[in-house]
Amino acid sequence: MSKTKVAFICVHNSCRSQIAEALGKHLAGDKFDFYSAGTEAIPQMNQDAVRLMKELYSIDMEQTQHSKLLKDIPPVDVVVTMGCNVNCPYLPCKHREDWGLEDPTGKSDEEFKNIIKKIEEQILHLK
Numbered sequence: 001m002s003k004t005k006v007a008f009i010c011v012h013n014s015c016r017s018q019i020a021e022a023l024g025k026h027l028a029g030d031k032f033d034f035y036s037a038g039t040e041a042i043p044q045m046n047q048d049a050v051r052l053m054k055e056l057y058s059i060d061m062e063q064t065q066h067s068k069l070l071k072d073i074p075p076v077d078v079v080v081t082m083g084c085n086v087n088c089p090y091l092p093c094k095h096r097e098d099w100g101l102e103d104p105t106g107k108s109d110e111e112f113k114n115i116i117k118k119i120e121e122q123i124l125h126l127k
Contacts, residue, residue, distance in 0.1 A: 005033045005076040006126065009089050013038030013067045015046035016082040016101055020119050022059050027123050035073040039089045042067045046105055052112050080122075 008020035017036035024034030045061055053059045070091055081088040083100040099122055104112040 003031060003033045004078060005035065005074065006078040006080065007073055007076040007091060007093070008034070008036040008080050008082060009070070009091055010036070010038050010082045011089065012040050012042050013069075014042045014044075015049045015103065015105055016115065016119065018045050018061055018065055018067075019049050019053060019116055020080065020082065020123065021065060022053055022061050023057070023116075023120055024123050024126075025064075026057060026059055027120065028126060032126065035068070035076065036065070037068040037070045037073045037089075037091075039070060041069050048104070048109070048112055052109065052116060056113070056116065078126075 006024060008017040010017040013036055017038065021034050021036035024032060045065070045067065050061050053061050070089055076091065077094045079091045079093040079096045081096070081098045083098060083102065088098070101115055101118060104115045
């Protein structure tokens with residue numbers, strides 16, 4: 001039986017969606033295939049996100065992931081938008097939800113860690 005494919009979508013695919021992809025693979029990769037993508041590719045992931053994921057989970061996102069466009073991922077079953085506060089990108093799917101997460105870019109480590117924890121909790125509640 002094939003695993004459900006989940007895509008985390010943001011405009012830039014540099015921070016929240018990358019964190020979600022990494023945590024998804026780490027926490028529930030046995031049940032789901034996880035991807036992240038956006039409408040704009042960027043040359044480098046958010047360095048605070050990279051640093052904190054290494055610190056908290058020993059996950060080096062720069063070794064396992066890169067910024068991807070929507071066209072770079074396979075068709076998915078579930079799309080999770082992260083809370084773009086703009087027009088979130090559209091991707092065909094069977095189920096779509098928005099996690100409404102604030103972008104922690106440029107904020108304190110504590111605020112970053114709160115967003116990471118919320119992402120972890122949401123992933124653990126995926127069915």
